[in-house]
Amino acid sequence: MLSLIDTHHHFLDPQAHRYPxxxxxxxPHHRYGDHSRLNRPYLPADYARDTAGVNLLGSVHVEAEWDPRDPMGEMRFIxxxxxxxxxxxxxxxxAWLDRPDAAAMLEQLAAFDFVRGVRQKPRANAAPGGAPGGMTDAAWLQGYARLGPLGLHYELQTPWWHLQEAARVAADFPGTRIVINHAGMPSDRSEEGLRSWRSALAAMAAHPNVAIKISGIGEPGGQWRLDANRRVVLDVIEIFGVDRCMFASNYPVDSLCASFQDIFDGFASCVRDFSAEEQAKLFVENARRIYRIGVDRRS
Incomplete structure (x- = not known):
């Protein structure tokens, strides 16, 4: 049975709380398509059912776009x-790093001993080109500068064409870890699209304070295809190395694409030729180290 720490999932209850x-x-629909069937509670009992086929050693809840007027409410719920x-x-x-109350919000989040970092999807363009994204805003950068001193890292979810901006942030704040979500979002699987995505990832991988999660790589229409995803998985690992990559489910969102078991069986198939030590890093040990699971956050 596969052992793992799932580094990206969501617990949510839209019957009791507001998720816009x-x-x-x-x-608008999710990038996979119609997501209306996610409008139901997804709680630990549901997650236990979905993960029954693996040896789950731990997990990381990532903010589920809870009502932005009350970000502390989600952490109290969790x-x-x-x-x-x-x-x-x-x-x-x-955390909305560019809000006037960002300093107070970050201090409140850091007071939860199980909180390891924050996520805000910065302003982004729908396609390559165009104006700079939100990671160039002075107010956002001022908020970002507060993360490191509070012992928090930044979870980055943005299209790959904004990763050059993120690389500048990584260089300017070398003491703050960035964890890229969803493999840098390789949505365009054409040869040109994948070439540009790989180049953007390489710019981020040049900075030792950046790690990456291999997750959320389903395709529009709700597909998780091993033949399409094997290349993505192996490219990410080649660019970042086995010490900075982690696997994650993105459940329940990726239930729109495949079962939990199918996703992790797919990941396992992709790295079957890796050594046992390398596989342990990808599925468990990197997650334990990067998310400081089992240790005091402030240590």
Missing amino acids: WLNDPGQ GSLRERGGLPSVAIGQ
């Missing part, structure tokens, strides 16, 4: 789940 992308009418059942092991909170 699930609760509010007129929201804290209550941890008290009842022990999962998630740690969490990533929501």
